[in-house]
Amino acid sequence: MAASISGYTFSSVCYHSANSNSDHEGFLLGEVRQEETISISDTQISSAELLQVVEVHNHEPCAQLFSFYNYAGLVNEENLNKILKERRKNVIGWYRFRRNTQQQMSFREQIIHKQLTQLLGVPDLVFLLFSFISTANNSTHALEYVLFRPSRSRYNQRVTLSIPNLGNTSQQEYKVSSVPNTSLNYAKVIKEHGAEFFDKDGVMKDIRTIFQVYSALQDKVQAVCGEVEQSERVKEKVQQEVNKLKQQIALRKQKNAEEERRILEAQNPEPLPTPEENTEPPETSLLSLVAFNTPSTPERPGPSANPPAYADLLSLQDNSLLPSSSSPTSAALLPRPQAVGSPGHPSPNPMGLGLGLSVGSSPAPSPSTPYLGNGDGSSSDSLDRQAAGQEDEDEDEDEDSSEYENLVSEVAQLPPVTINVLAQGRPASLSPDGDASARGSQT
Amino acid sequence: MSPEVALNRISPELRPLLCSVVRNGRVGLDSTNCLRITDLKTGCTSLTPGPCCDRFKLHIPYAGETLKWDIIFNAQDPELPPDFIFGEDAEFLPEPSELPHLVQWDAEDPECLLQLVKELIQQYHQYQCHRLRESSRLLFEYDSLLEDPDYGRSLEIYAGHKNSWTGEFSARFLLKLPVDFSNIPVYLLKDTALDPGEDVALLFVSFEDAEATQVFPKLYLSPSIEHALGGSSALHIPAFPSGGCLIDYVPQVCQLLTNKVQYVIQGYHKRREYIAAFLSHFGMGVVEYDAEGFTKLTLLLMWKDFCVLVHVDLPLYFPRDQPTLTFQSVYHFTSSGQLYSQVQKSYPYSPRWDGNEMAKRAQPQPKIPNNRQ
Numbered sequence A: 001m002a003a004s005i006s007g008y009t010f011s012s013v014c015y016h017s018a019n020s021n022s023d024h025e026g027f028l029l030g031e032v033r034q035e036e037t038i039s040i041s042d043t044q045i046s047s048a049e050l051l052q053v054v055e056v057h058n059h060e061p062c063a064q065l066f067s068f069y070n071y072a073g074l075v076n077e078e079n080l081n082k083i084l085k086e087r088r089k090n091v092i093g094w095y096r097f098r099r100n101t102q103q104q105m106s107f108r109e110q111i112i113h114k115q116l117t118q119l120l121g122v123p124d125l126v127f128l129l130f131s132f133i134s135t136a137n138n139s140t141h142a143l144e145y146v147l148f149r150p151s152r153s154r155y156n157q158r159v160t161l162s163i164p165n166l167g168n169t170s171q172q173e174y175k176v177s178s179v180p181n182t183s184l185n186y187a188k189v190i191k192e193h194g195a196e197f198f199d200k201d202g203v204m205k206d207i208r209t210i211f212q213v214y215s216a217l218q219d220k221v222q223a224v225c226g227e228v229e230q231s232e233r234v235k236e237k238v239q240q241e242v243n244k245l246k247q248q249i250a251l252r253k254q255k256n257a258e259e260e261r262r263i264l265e266a267q268n269p270e271p272l273p274t275p276e277e278n279t280e281p282p283e284t285s286l287l288s289l290v291a292f293n294t295p296s297t298p299e300r301p302g303p304s305a306n307p308p309a310y311a312d313l314l315s316l317q318d319n320s321l322l323p324s325s326s327s328p329t330s331a332a333l334l335p336r337p338q339a340v341g342s343p344g345h346p347s348p349n350p351m352g353l354g355l356g357l358s359v360g361s362s363p364a365p366s367p368s369t370p371y372l373g374n375g376d377g378s379s380s381d382s383l384d385r386q387a388a389g390q391e392d393e394d395e396d397e398d399e400d401s402s403e404y405e406n407l408v409s410e411v412a413q414l415p416p417v418t419i420n421v422l423a424q425g426r427p428a429s430l431s432p433d434g435d436a437s438a439r440g441s442q443t
Numbered sequence B: 001m002s003p004e005v006a007l008n009r010i011s012p013e014l015r016p017l018l019c020s021v022v023r024n025g026r027v028g029l030d031s032t033n034c035l036r037i038t039d040l041k042t043g044c045t046s047l048t049p050g051p052c053c054d055r056f057k058l059h060i061p062y063a064g065e066t067l068k069w070d071i072i073f074n075a076q077d078p079e080l081p082p083d084f085i086f087g088e089d090a091e092f093l094p095e096p097s098e099l100p101h102l103v104q105w106d107a108e109d110p111e112c113l114l115q116l117v118k119e120l121i122q123q124y125h126q127y128q129c130h131r132l133r134e135s136s137r138l139l140f141e142y143d144s145l146l147e148d149p150d151y152g153r154s155l156e157i158y159a160g161h162k163n164s165w166t167g168e169f170s171a172r173f174l175l176k177l178p179v180d181f182s183n184i185p186v187y188l189l190k191d192t193a194l195d196p197g198e199d200v201a202l203l204f205v206s207f208e209d210a211e212a213t214q215v216f217p218k219l220y221l222s223p224s225i226e227h228a229l230g231g232s233s234a235l236h237i238p239a240f241p242s243g244g245c246l247i248d249y250v251p252q253v254c255q256l257l258t259n260k261v262q263y264v265i266q267g268y269h270k271r272r273e274y275i276a277a278f279l280s281h282f283g284m285g286v287v288e289y290d291a292e293g294f295t296k297l298t299l300l301l302m303w304k305d306f307c308v309l310v311h312v313d314l315p316l317y318f319p320r321d322q323p324t325l326t327f328q329s330v331y332h333f334t335s336s337g338q339l340y341s342q343v344q345k346s347y348p349y350s351p352r353w354d355g356n357e358m359a360k361r362a363q364p365q366p367k368i369p370n371n372r373q
Helices: A007-018 A077-090 A107-120 A184-196 A205-267 A274-292 A310-319 A352-358 A380-388 A395-401 A408-412 A416-425 A436-442 B003-009 B012-024 B112-134 B136-147 B223-228 B246-281 B355-362
Strands: A002-005 A024-039 A047-061 A091-099 A126-134 A141-148 B036-042 B053-062 B065-072 B083-085 B155-161 B169-176 B201-207 B215-221 B286-289 B296-303 B306-313 B324-333 B339-344
Touching: A002 A007, A007 A024, A007 A047, A007 A091, A007 A126, A024 A077, A047 A077, A047 A091, A077 A091, A077 A107, A091 A107, A107 A126, A107 B083, B003 B012, B003 B036, B012 B036, B012 B112, B053 B112, B065 B112, B112 B136, B112 B155, B136 B155, B136 B169, B136 B246, B201 B246, B215 B223, B215 B246, B246 B286, B246 B296, B246 B355
Parallel strands: A002 A047, A091 A126
Antiparallel strands: A024 A047, A024 A091, A126 A141, B036 B053, B053 B065, B065 B083, B155 B169, B169 B201, B201 B215, B286 B296, B296 B306, B306 B324, B324 B339
């Protein structure tokens, strides 16, 4: 059982009590409600907890002692009704104030309590005992209060009484009391002036306005999403055309190269030097790389707070000489979401890139982003590979070892020029010098 | 806190009620212990000028324990009856209809509070007897005593759990023994002006467990009786027989006590007789004698032209114990400045002789050593 008393009721009771020159008693008015808490945890499906909450809203002091009972402690129902009048049904307990006595129910209090429980028909009637203790030299006075529930067993009688908002409210929320406001004046004023704030449904007008703004914004966002989708599709088409043309270029080059070789062979029937053979694989690998490589920087904004603008990245893409500008969608700029905050990992770009993903109305771009890390989020390998530049690894080797199709090492196999371009675009610098502006924006 | 101090601090309107409690308050069997008041507090604001104390703790001796009850008045409404907090006996709830002095509380009657306390004690006794039902053995003890009219009427019981953790049940019985002390010669009793109380003998039996295997009896006598019987060392009661019960043991103790008292009474008479006999034999030589208690007698005897003082000291348990004769010289001093004296115990004596016989046979004769003359 939990009990609470509103701060003003408590102070009112204390005021009445402290100002009386003898013992003081009265009734507590309020309500009792049952609270059921159902909690679901991993260990059990659900457990319901029933809590009886007693709330004291008001009090009715008695003008004098023995006002509703006689010397033998027999309660007089007539006098009781005179004191309580129509509030009798709201009675949830009674209180007594006595100075310099023990915090224990006295003989007469117990007798009266039993009778009140029966007369008022409240089985769990509570008894609030105030005792005021003063030290011998009157330097310190303590007001102690204990809430009893005498209907329970002897060892379970005391209930903690809490006073909401009496405490350190900077650490807790300020609680609004559920005490019903019965003040007539308050009701009148609210009725008169309420129309300025509330509309006919009783909802505050401001809320509606804000909601309208929110709806308008949502519509606009939806519209923009549509536009983005359109432009993406256009871009996709264009990209495909570009790829096709590149293929044609490559084919033509190949044909030319073969023809030249035939001519040379016809002129010079000597075995070709090995370096030529070795140059071929890179060429073929370049071709095969077409489909996979991405032109632009593996997006690694890193600790920088300002990722590159969408437009910057697009221009970078155009400027690149790589055949690997074949990212199917701009999602190439979108790194695969990894452990956010881990260094060197492509963290999602909140700005323009994010729009592409979060709106959701456009089909999600295929995640062919350059995944630069291991699956577990460590970034050392990817960093090393980037910084090392070219690697001599075979394409096959990489494909065997890596778990993902985005080939980190193949990026490294690109000619040094491209790597520099890459490095330029990367906002988070891996080189010691770094981009000053990017660094500055980090702080 | 002395009663007078307590009374001074009490609010004036409540003073008469407390006067009777503090000065004359005797509740229960152990009437040698007065009711005591401590922890006087006030129910008025601290600005109220004193004296205004209206609530206090009352210490009530009961069955070997002391009950500490809080009594709460209101100084501003002195005509209202008090409220009580029964200390640790939180379950004791007397029926108000059994307390006539509460139902018809009369603040004008100074005895009202004392009577109310007595009624509460009676209810408390009922409550304790009810608690005895937890142990059938002890209940049997109680019931058997109750049936006997000698003991049943003056019985106080305290039953309960000795220790709330171990839950050991224990009980204390306090009985007033029906022994007649009225015949004890007045002189034997302690100065009655100081202790005008009733002469009682209380038997306190403590049962430390519910099966009555650990039983410790104690006898309490009022101070005058104790003195009359020869001090606390004189009376030893037998130990409680294991497996015995109170209804057999208590009469035993009673008998023992009665015998002792009889013996003391008889002793007195015997001494009287003895002194009378000596007086008649040595009438002219009597210097002085104790005419109240008959414990001393001094004679001046002549023996072969030699005068000697003879002091006869009669012990308390005469005639069982032999009187001592002290011969004192009237002529000589010892080196320490005292009159030379010699004690003699070995003279013909038998406790079975009557006074005359003893006087005849005693024939006090000093043995004078040769080197002193």
